[in-house]
Amino acid sequence: MRRKKDRGEGRRAADAHISRGARILRAGGVIAYPNESVYGLGCLPGNEQAVERVLRLKGRGRSLGLILIAGEWEQFDGWAPELSTAADFAELRESEGITWVVPASSDTPEWITGGRGTVAVRRSLHPLAAALSLALDSPLVSTSCNPHGSPPARNEAQARSYFEAEVDWVLSGECGSLGGPSEIRDAATGAVLRPA
Numbered sequence: 001m002r003r004k005k006d007r008g009e010g011r012r013a014a015d016a017h018i019s020r021g022a023r024i025l026r027a028g029g030v031i032a033y034p035n036e037s038v039y040g041l042g043c044l045p046g047n048e049q050a051v052e053r054v055l056r057l058k059g060r061g062r063s064l065g066l067i068l069i070a071g072e073w074e075q076f077d078g079w080a081p082e083l084s085t086a087a088d089f090a091e092l093r094e095s096e097g098i099t100w101v102v103p104a105s106s107d108t109p110e111w112i113t114g115g116r117g118t119v120a121v122r123r124s125l126h127p128l129a130a131a132l133s134l135a136l137d138s139p140l141v142s143t144s145c146n147p148h149g150s151p152p153a154r155n156e157a158q159a160r161s162y163f164e165a166e167v168d169w170v171l172s173g174e175c176g177s178l179g180g181p182s183e184i185r186d187a188a189t190g191a192v193l194r195p196a
Contacts (some may be wrong), residue, residue, distance in 0.1 A: 036124065038181060039154070044112065045112050066142075070130075075133060121139070
């Protein structure tokens with residue numbers, strides 16, 4: 001009996017964390033959150049000011065573009081409309097833990113694409129990151145939680161040491177078991193742009 005109560009309390013705590021994170025992101029905030037292999041920095045991709053904050057924290061140029069993650073492939077429809085319907089992308093949608101560079105919608109802003117006609121997308125396998133995206137009904141910007149030149153944060157303590165004073169919140173949780181940042185592939189050619 002005690003074990004069921006503990007699981008229920010843990011689920012309620014996780015739900016409360018997701019709700020808090022969603023409120024902060026809707027208000028234009030930036031958070032650090034656990035993902036498949038490392039902590040990420042994220043915001044809503046349509047909020048240019050929040051994206052600029054993420055880029056400043058990272059010391060990253062706008063021209064590099066950013067990865068979007070979501071809990072479901074359909075959440076990318078406004079950003080990469082061919083993704084959920086094209087037969088060419090059927091195999092891609094079955095992949096796990098891979099970030100794909102796909103044609104972007106003409107409405108996808110250059111602060112996400114880096115000025116190219118493509119966008120990098122991944123369906124997150126991490127339960128907290130996916131739940132956060134689903135709660136917002138939106139993809140999230142996802143870039144590793146580290147200043148340029150430093151190793152990515154692999155746990156909450158490291159994420160806090162990098163950015164606790166600069167982000168609006170650090171979502172508690174364990175990172176997934178992937179060994180490092182996600183592999184990135186070009187969906188049109190299958191070419192590996194960044195190995196795992």
